[in-house]
Amino acid sequence: MAYQIDITLTPHKKEKPASDKLGFGIHYTDHMFILDYSVDKGWHDARIVPYGPITLDPAAKVFHYGQTIFEGLKAYRTADGRIQLFRPQKNFQRLNLSNARLSIPDVDGELALEALKALVRVDQDWIPDAPGTSLYIRPFVIATQAALGVAPSTHYKFMIIMSPVGAYYAEGINPVKIFVESDHVRAVKGGVGEAKTAGNYAAGLNAQEAASKKGYSQILWLDGVHRSYIEEVGSMNVFFKINGEVHTPALNGSILAGITRDSMIQLIKSWGIPVIERPITIEEIYEAGRTGALEEAFGTGTAAVISPVGELNWRDERLTINGGKTGELSSKLYETLTGIQNGTLPDPFGWTVEVPQA
Amino acid sequence: MAYQIDITLTPHKKEKPASDKLGFGIHYTDHMFILDYSVDKGWHDARIVPYGPITLDPAAKVFHYGQTIFEGLKAYRTADGRIQLFRPQKNFQRLNLSNARLSIPDVDGELALEALKALVRVDQDWIPDAPGTSLYIRPFVIATQAALGVAPSTHYKFMIIMSPVGAYYAEGINPVKIFVESDHVRAVKGGVGEAKTAGNYAAGLNAQEAASKKGYSQILWLDGVHRSYIEEVGSMNVFFKINGEVHTPALNGSILAGITRDSMIQLIKSWGIPVIERPITIEEIYEAGRTGALEEAFGTGTAAVISPVGELNWRDERLTINGGKTGELSSKLYETLTGIQNGTLPDPFGWTVEVPQA
Numbered sequence: 190m191a192y193q194i195d196i197t198l199t200p201h202k203k204e205k206p207a208s209d210k211l212g213f214g215i216h217y218t219d220h221m222f223i224l225d226y227s228v229d230k231g232w233h234d235a236r237i238v239p240y241g242p243i244t245l246d247p248a249a250k251v252f253h254y255g256q257t258i259f260e261g262l263k264a265y266r267t268a269d270g271r272i273q274l275f276r277p278q279k280n281f282q283r284l285n286l287s288n289a290r291l292s293i294p295d296v297d298g299e300l301a302l303e304a305l306k307a308l309v310r311v312d313q314d315w316i317p318d319a320p321g322t323s324l325y326i327r328p329f330v331i332a333t334q335a336a337l338g339v340a341p342s343t344h345y346k347f348m349i350i351m352s353p354v355g356a357y358y359a360e361g362i363n364p365v366k367i368f369v370e371s372d373h374v375r376a377v378k379g380g381v382g383e384a385k386t387a388g389n390y391a392a393g394l395n396a397q398e399a400a401s402k403k404g405y406s407q408i409l410w411l412d413g414v415h416r417s418y419i420e421e422v423g424s425m426n427v428f429f430k431i432n433g434e435v436h437t438p439a440l441n442g443s444i445l446a447g448i449t450r451d452s453m454i455q456l457i458k459s460w461g462i463p464v465i466e467r468p469i470t471i472e473e474i475y476e477a478g479r480t481g482a483l484e485e486a487f488g489t490g491t492a493a494v495i496s497p498v499g500e501l502n503w504r505d506e507r508l509t510i511n512g513g514k515t516g517e518l519s520s521k522l523y524e525t526l527t528g529i530q531n532g533t534l535p536d537p538f539g540w541t542v543e544v545p546q547a
Numbered sequence: 548m549a550y551q552i553d554i555t556l557t558p559h560k561k562e563k564p565a566s567d568k569l570g571f572g573i574h575y576t577d578h579m580f581i582l583d584y585s586v587d588k589g590w591h592d593a594r595i596v597p598y599g600p601i602t603l604d605p606a607a608k609v610f611h612y613g614q615t616i617f618e619g620l621k622a623y624r625t626a627d628g629r630i631q632l633f634r635p636q637k638n639f640q641r642l643n644l645s646n647a648r649l650s651i652p653d654v655d656g657e658l659a660l661e662a663l664k665a666l667v668r669v670d671q672d673w674i675p676d677a678p679g680t681s682l683y684i685r686p687f688v689i690a691t692q693a694a695l696g697v698a699p700s701t702h703y704k705f706m707i708i709m710s711p712v713g714a715y716y717a718e719g720i721n722p723v724k725i726f727v728e729s730d731h732v733r734a735v736k737g738g739v740g741e742a743k744t745a746g747n748y749a750a751g752l753n754a755q756e757a758a759s760k761k762g763y764s765q766i767l768w769l770d771g772v773h774r775s776y777i778e779e780v781g782s783m784n785v786f787f788k789i790n791g792e793v794h795t796p797a798l799n800g801s802i803l804a805g806i807t808r809d810s811m812i813q814l815i816k817s818w819g820i821p822v823i824e825r826p827i828t829i830e831e832i833y834e835a836g837r838t839g840a841l842e843e844a845f846g847t848g849t850a851a852v853i854s855p856v857g858e859l860n861w862r863d864e865r866l867t868i869n870g871g872k873t874g875e876l877s878s879k880l881y882e883t884l885t886g887i888q889n890g891t892l893p894d895p896f897g898w899t900v901e902v903p904q905a
Binding site: 214243245251252254255256259289290291325337340372386387389390397413423 | 571572573575579598600601602603604605606609610611612613614615617648649650683685687689693694695696697698699706708710730731732733734735736737738739744745746747748749750751752753755756771772774781782
């Protein structure tokens with residue numbers, strides 16, 4: 190099925206930042222995609238327009254009741270000049286799971302993918318090609334009805350914006366120090382933790398600031414009920430290599446079902462290493478650390494791909510992991526997944542989707 | 548201290564809706580207040596301008612990470628033509644508690660109150676005077692920095708918008724049927740439940756829709772840990788009259804510290820009725836219902852003031868309260884608090900703040 194997507198090109202292309210000055214989510218491309226929703230018309234008026242400010246009533250529901258969800262994925266420029274996306278269908282599947290949880294109407298996943306490809310094509314000169322760089326893509330939905338009653342909105346905007354991003358590890362992949370949070374929680378079963386929605390991130394800002402002041406770059410989140418089961422690290426999923434096996438928290442309703450998480454699990458299994466998804470307590474990780482059974486720990490997500498954990502601090506007890514160095518499995522996962530993503534390695538899983546440039 | 552608040556009056560005043568067509572949060576007055584924040588300048592540029600759309604970058608943090616908080620209060624027109632606010636200082640105190648939890652910089656409470664009075668004065672013709680009507684006031688803060696990194700924003704807007712609202716009970720105060728939610732939770736200790744922030748409301752939309760389809764107008768929320776302790780009803784605090792005493796859930800970190808809640812507690816105590824703030828389970832409420840000890844139940848909040856509960860449904864077991872009728876205490880609380888608010892009764896607590904009209 191072909192969708193009608195109107196394209197209005199900008200008369201004023203912006204200057205592109207140097208590839209060593211990209212940062213993360215600071216610069217935006219020349220265009221953006223917008224799709225409107227009203228109860229009367231459903232989703233309508235698909236269009237690519239010049240990137241620019243949007244105008245909303247100050248009573249728009251997104252400002253007051255947080256009815257909003259988002260996704261994150263990347264486009265890569267291969268060495269032979271092709272453009273590829275990484276598992277974009279999974280993002281739009283999850284977008285609709287998030288929509289359902291937030292009482293937002295479904296977005297047609299095929300239209301979304303078509304729109305994304307068209308947008309990437311229009312702004313293809315923005316895809317950086319220096320090692321480790323990529324084009325970060327942020328699809329999101331916001332509730333726009335101007336009404337202060339607490340009820341689902343009658344109007345929404347689905348948008349896609351894009352930002353060229355730098356190498357996450359400018360000086361090579363490097364382990365981070367993680368603070369295990371005992372006071373605040375990110376989410377709880379029955380809440381919105383498995384949806385990719387704004388409130389989950391707002392809830393974590395305080396603890397992240399406090400950890401940062403203590404010299405820790407991320408939070409390890411424990412569950413809200415027992416304050417014992419490990420949930421996520423920062424805004425990443427988390428993995429532990431223990432006695433030659435890989436363990437990761439099972440999806441339990443309060444953890445985001447990361448697409449990088451799913452890809453890592455498939456990769457690790459393909460190498461003959463067992464992956465066990467199950468509830469994991471912080472106590473047993475510390476115990477495994479003390480006995481030497483804990484070999485590696487790492488977070489996984491779209492932005493960093495992999496983030497090795499060199500040290501945990503839980504209730505003032507520090508646990509150094511793998512001597513504070515990046516582990517062998519972490520390195521291999523990073524090299525393999527980024528290789529598939531940027532096209533330097535074959536893609537045996539059929540994960541990449543090429544964007545035709547014609 | 549006098550604050551400089553620039554005022555730009557609209558050249559085009561809107562037509563005001565009829566007092567029987569007000570609804571809740573649908574119509575907005577002619578002006579709004581805006582205060583900007585940047586890390587460099589702090590809060591600055593206090594101004595009253597014509598009500599109208601605001602323009603934000605699509606990467607503004609409020610859209611993606613939910614860094615936003617709000618307040619709700621009302622202005623009333625008294626029979627002798629005065630304008631009064633109800634405990635506005637409490638709202639700005641709570642606004643800053645919410646700000647702290649969401650890593651948003653403090654707003655000067657005195658400036659906020661000064662701005663609110665100035666705005667109400669400018670739009671005083673919008674305060675309806677039919678019985679039960681009032682001017683609903685919505686102060687809120689949104690994070691406006693265009694950056695996709697998960698970190699507190701460098702820029703914010705504090706705004707106040709206002710909406711004339713109709714009588715909540717057009718045909719007299721009426722008990723509602725409440726569904727006790729067993730799957731979803733609104734908030735959990737360690738989360739953001741005691742902050743008045745968007746994510747808490749987003750989390751409740753799903754359950755509210757489902758309850759509505761079953762014929763229930765609100766949700767009774769249970770705690771996220773034990774799924775047993777009563778937290779809030781809809782977006783109100785909740786009270787139970789049992790054997791001549793009034794019980795309400797203690798503020799525990801996941802419940803909003805309602806200003807109407809606090810006022811009700813003071814009123815009830817002033818009448819010689821004990822008020823006990825403590826953890827309350829749904830099991831004991833059902834038990835008290837079965838034995839006849841449960842005399843009344845009601846929610847309290849700014850919008851409805853009081854909302855009597857006529858029926859609970861928990862796991863398909865229905866509990867009728869006070870024969871499904873509004874109780875004596877509920878009625879007396881409603882009459883007394885609305886009387887103080889609209890100036891037909893004296894204000895022994897010093898709760899009302901007059902807005903000079905000069």
